[in-house]
Amino acid sequence: MAVDFVHLHVHSDFSLLDGAASVKALAAKAEKLGQTALALTDHGNMFGAINFYNACKEKNIKPIIGCEFYVAPESRFEKKETPGGKKYYHLILLAKNETGYRNLMVLCSKGYTEGMYYKPRIDDELLAQYAEGLICLSACLAGELPVLLLNGEKEKAEAHVRKYREIFGAENYFIELQDHGLKEEKKASKLLIEMARKVGVPLVLTNDIHYVEQKDYVAQDILMCIGMKKLRTDTNRMQFEGSEFYFKSGEEMAQLFPEYPEAILNTVRIAEMCNLEIPQPGPILPIYKIPEDFSSKEDYIRHLAEGSLKKRYPVITDEIKNRLNYELDIVIKMDFVGYFLIVWDFINWAKNNGVSRKAWA
Incomplete structure (x- = not known):
């Protein structure tokens, strides 16, 4: 006959150099x-x-x-x-x-x-x-x-x-x-x-x-x-x-x-x-504080991106505008706006403080 039993004293290989069970x-x-x-x-x-x-x-x-x-x-x-x-x-x-x-x-x-x-x-x-x-x-x-x-x-x-x-x-x-x-x-x-x-x-x-x-x-x-x-x-x-x-x-x-x-x-x-449920975590990012002049982080990232276009292109064509809007729409849809703003912030700080960066940054 099967015996109901639960092991409550168990070591895995995370008991380093002691446990031998994954x-x-x-x-x-x-x-x-x-x-x-x-x-x-x-x-x-x-x-x-x-x-x-x-x-x-x-x-x-x-x-x-x-x-x-x-x-x-x-x-x-x-x-x-x-x-x-x-x-x-x-x-x-x-x-x-x-x-x-x-x-x-x-x-x-x-x-x-x-x-x-x-x-x-x-x-x-x-x-x-x-x-x-x-x-x-x-x-x-x-x-x-x-x-x-x-x-x-x-x-x-x-x-x-x-x-x-x-x-x-x-x-x-x-x-x-x-x-x-x-x-x-x-x-x-x-x-x-x-x-x-x-x-x-x-x-x-x-x-x-x-x-x-x-x-x-x-x-x-x-x-x-x-x-x-x-x-x-x-x-x-x-x-x-x-x-x-x-x-x-x-x-x-x-x-x-x-x-x-x-x-x-x-x-x-x-x-x-014992009834512990651990929720599966998604990405946990810091909350990026946007300037008061902007109603949302989406508006702010569009403002930054459009401002950067003027620095990179002497003439902004419809093709360039459409490409920017397409890429921003993807970033917004995937909820990556906060992440992009955080990266932009520390890269911008590095530029202004003489910190070396990758060529693309």
Whole structure:
């Protein structure tokens, strides 16, 4: 029997030198497996968001735009490690709507402009400020919650859960369960489930996708080696354990935590909560301010063009007038008047200020 499931923790090749899956391949795999929605949560960026959105739409898959953020242990302005040696933690955020999408973009930008320290980092202050329209998942073993629990800091872990539930709202905060066959995950999962039950936070099952097919783990490992300038034969380097970080079917995912079916159901529930529509943009040009003597930009460009005729032709024949009107009519019909005026303006400025130009300008 097919299992309804949605992947919510997914990396593409826009997770630079880490993810080994193109957005088109991810969308195609979701279609092949009969999955109706799919998230993209690249590390610290949204570079692939629009390409992913379009790829999913082409396959009739609901796109869920997200990001796996790097969160500073304290302030994003603190450019140092904490006493425990942590520079950042991971955190998954998903956009429910346009407001959430805009907040994702703001958070990404501020990570680069304000929080850059090894990685583009945000902090709890920013999360509280831009939480509207977002769903939060506790992330992988690199998330703050699993780290605190594995370190035996249960009181801090509970305080962390309660704080994030307050920031995002009880309906928008979920504790992630993952199982890629790692011993630490087994230990963490038990603690995460206990914490979820104690505080009353829903569970959600994810797979930390970094490649589409299981055999692609080799390509992903090579990418990481390139990023670290290491050889695959070098044992003293970071690498993923095993080959379970691939795009699994709903049936495969259901086998991981069969005693917690709600963790599967919540993936679909989250997908239903996310309903972002990104309009396809047309040309976005500055508005050219015309002199007050003219009623429209069309009148102004005709005035400029007719004035230029007198400089170029000693005698203006009907043929020349007709050619000008023909060309202006095309420019106006295609709504390029503003563009032509903008180009005329900066070329004219360049002429008057001794800036070199192409021969035709």
